[in-house]
Amino acid sequence: MSRITRKELKTDKFALEVEHTFTFFGHHQKDIARYGALAVVVVVLTIGFVYYQRQQHADREQALAAAIRVQEAGVGQSANGGLAFPTEDAKSQAALKAFGDLQTKYSGSAEGEIAQYYLGSIKADQGKLAEAEKIFLDVSQKGDDKYASLAKLSLAQIYFADGRETQGEKILRDLMASPTIFVSKEQATIELARYFKVKKPAEARKLLEPLRTTPGQAGQVALTILGEIPGQ
Numbered sequence: 296m297s298r299i300t301r302k303e304l305k306t307d308k309f310a311l312e313v314e315h316t317f318t319f320f321g322h323h324q325k326d327i328a329r330y331g332a333l334a335v336v337v338v339v340l341t342i343g344f345v346y347y348q349r350q351q352h353a354d355r356e357q358a359l360a361a362a363i364r365v366q367e368a369g370v371g372q373s374a375n376g377g378l379a380f381p382t383e384d385a386k387s388q389a390a391l392k393a394f395g396d397l398q399t400k401y402s403g404s405a406e407g408e409i410a411q412y413y414l415g416s417i418k419a420d421q422g423k424l425a426e427a428e429k430i431f432l433d434v435s436q437k438g439d440d441k442y443a444s445l446a447k448l449s450l451a452q453i454y455f456a457d458g459r460e461t462q463g464e465k466i467l468r469d470l471m472a473s474p475t476i477f478v479s480k481e482q483a484t485i486e487l488a489r490y491f492k493v494k495k496p497a498e499a500r501k502l503l504e505p506l507r508t509t510p511g512q513a514g515q516v517a518l519t520i521l522g523e524i525p526g527q
Contacts, residue, residue, distance in 0.1 A: 355397075355404055358396075359410065362390065362394050362397050362413070370383050370386055387417055390417055391414065394414050408438040411433065411438070412431075412438075412446055412449075415430035415431045415446065418430060419449065419453065424457065430446075431449045441475050441476055444474075444475040444478040445478060447469070447478070448470065448482075450463075451463040451464075451470075452486075455490045460494075467483050470483035481506060481509065481513040484506065485517060485520065488520055489520060492524045492525075493525065499524055500521065500524060503517045503520055503521050504521075507521060
């Protein structure tokens with residue numbers, strides 16, 4: 296995530312865009328003379344729009360970074376003088392406001408979708424599963440595939456938590472069939488096996504056996520869960 300400062304946004308990027316503008320005019324003087332003032336207006340508007348889009352993206356990134364800092368802040372006295380809140384509830388309320396404002400202002404953007412996912416996660420942490428489910432459903436249906444997959448994973452956890460196992464299993468199997476960069480096939484498989492290990496131990500073993508020799512964390516987690524399955 297970009298860490299560019301507000302001052303840099305007002306100087307370096309703007310100067311770069313101005314430089315590109317003059318370069319464009321220098322290379323296209325004949326075309327501008329041929330098509331007249333209208334071409335000049337179109338060029339200026341295009342360059343202005345590109346700069347505006349880049350500025351908006353940087354603003355969204357900064358707003359998201361600020362909201363995440365609230366979510367990751369400590370509770371109680373901060374050891375290093377960083378952001379902290381007196382209670383967990385105060386922190387949750389501040390995070391809900393930060394992500395809610397971001398989602399409202401930048402609805403339809405990637406940062407807006409991430410903010411909406413965070414809102415669902417906070418509601419789930421508060422035990423407000425019905426509200427969390429509604430938010431995750433919206434992200435899963437309207438969001439980019441990457442963020443939708445995270446929302447679906449969270450939905451599956453909610454479904455299993457309140458006894459809707461058929462719905463939870465369907466979501467996880469869909470994620471296994473269509474993994475994303477945020478939710479891999481291995482992760483979805485492990486989550487399903489985790490829920491199956493008590494009620495359907497044979498099915499859990501069937502899911503995990505192909506993963507036990509997988510390098511990295513997936514293989515380690517698969518071995519751990521296999522060791523927890525009754526009757527091993």
